[in-house]
Amino acid sequence: MADVARRAGVSMATASRALSNHPHVASQTRARVLAAAEQLSYVISPEASRLAGGVTGRVAVVVPHIARWFFATLLEGLEWVLRDAGLDVLLYHVGDATDRRDFFQRLPARRKVDAVVVVGMPIRDEERDRLELMGVHIVAAGGQVENYPYVAIDDLSAGRQAVDHLLFLRHRRIGMIAAVDPAEPGWPATPGRTLAYTAALAEAGLPADPDLVVTVPWGGLSGADAMSRLLSLRDPPTAVYAHSDEVALGAIRTLRRAGLRIPEDMSVIGIDDHPMAELADLTTIAQPVHDQGRLAGRLLLSLLAGEPGGGGVTVPTHLVVRGSTAPPRV
Amino acid sequence: MADVARRAGVSMATASRALSNHPHVASQTRARVLAAAEQLSYVISPEASRLAGGVTGRVAVVVPHIARWFFATLLEGLEWVLRDAGLDVLLYHVGDATDRRDFFQRLPARRKVDAVVVVGMPIRDEERDRLELMGVHIVAAGGQVENYPYVAIDDLSAGRQAVDHLLFLRHRRIGMIAAVDPAEPGWPATPGRTLAYTAALAEAGLPADPDLVVTVPWGGLSGADAMSRLLSLRDPPTAVYAHSDEVALGAIRTLRRAGLRIPEDMSVIGIDDHPMAELADLTTIAQPVHDQGRLAGRLLLSLLAGEPGGGGVTVPTHLVVRGSTAPPRV
């Protein structure tokens, strides 16, 4: 930068002001500095800038899965907004429980970012305490985390939409394939989707048959297994509600292999509106995943701008009727 | 850090050495410093550290798509290795052509990283020139880029495996659905996969019928459209080779809607071994995507360690036979 200043015939102070777009710099001077910088193809050193300035211009994004459609898509939306605002995205993947413990213990992002976005992972109390240590803004996306500003769908409502649709079609024996995070067994990632099922059945005056509920780790193959279990019942359901489209697609494979027709012999509904759902003609509850990322990004930006930034945003979901659901055969 | 040094009763120089694991520090002293740091819950300021030290401890990863399975999975493997090595991952998504131009023009990662990994995107000459300006190591993953160390599959060979399998099954009229990047129309992302088709047919002494080749932007729905086009031919193929599994899955949807049976009426083969391929019982050429990310990470690490690091790594692909291919009906 000294070179630039010299070439422009100004002091470093002025050069700095001109380059970082500060006021109180004569436009002519600014032009001269910018020209000099251009000629020397000079770019500011972020390290030094941050050291002196205080902010880092970076945001940490913490995701439990990268390769899954939901997370990757949300990340895409988020990155889009943040990059647009000139912020850099530091990606942290916390896969299994070990990773996770390690992440919250070591806090590798500490002092490296101005804010943290946790994507689709419930945060435990002790983890929240660790996170607080970073002393930066925190936003949750794709899954509510109490006490943090969040952007998410209402899982309970989404689940209700799915089950209510099956009930509306006059299904009376409805199975559920509940998906849990493989990395966190026993810890329902989306309790709302389970609650929705029991609540909807209860409201419809239907008995709660535990045989109709199968809980499996998330994933297509798990869904296939779960469907096998349901088909092995003495009195199988006429419709199945899966916690996610991937699981539902797995279930469909089993049904197809069993020679059952969809939807004539069995209705299937999922949640997400995964791109594959369209290809597989799967009825589902759509959620705006990309938007959730974008909104979380905006929420974060307003927080960084010092605006109050309310509690959270719940984005709507809606039923997408395709060919995998129909009234049961009488 | 001054606080830590004071508390440990040493100079800042020693504190720095102890904290950054340098040699020539008495183990007792080191322990004292670490304890002091622990008590003050002190973490080093990366900015200051980088400023003084020179390296940034960060790697830029440039991807043209985040949400697609291939890219996200590769990224997952890559992140895993880099994080393990204590490097932070700075994610840059360059989506459409505008993004792309902007990225190479502005080089937002400049001076922020020690290395760059470009994932699955061919780099043009002028783009390479810009990249060189960053003056850091560059590695390509999931798609060869001449002049850079790379990790990738051999598209030509993968394509040959696919088409040869269909030929082996005695198909003589084989269609191809070629996928191009929607963001870069007219620029074949994987020319090798196309070359493989023409070469294999030529070797088998089969005529090259341009009607049998349909080129569409990447994606499931495009694949569905492409299949429709093939089905509308006066003399449709008996087997279809798709450049990727997603496209193949789209093709399958069309076949199913048309009431055709797979593989009896039409064989379909893809490339990738996407998780959905297993669910859809799709024969495919599997490539180790996660591994490509990991290997690229290792390659980068060895480069950063100053090792020579040869030209590139080609990872093998292999045929996975499932239920979507069979000999043609006679």
Place this chain on the structure above:
DNA sequence: CAAAGGATTGGAAGCGTTTCCGAGCACGCA
């Protein structure tokens, strides 16, 4: 037993910006 050599430590000079504090200056108003 003395000198050489290696381990350990401290002092201090950067690393490249930002920003506070003033100084210089032109302009407008009384």
Place this chain on the structure above:
DNA sequence: TGCGTGCTCGGAAACGCTTCCAATCCTTTG
């Protein structure tokens, strides 16, 4: 014409660490 005001701009002090250079001390060898 004299003086206050608001821009511009330069000097220099941080920002928090790393590392070169010496100095000190302990150990080993002739």
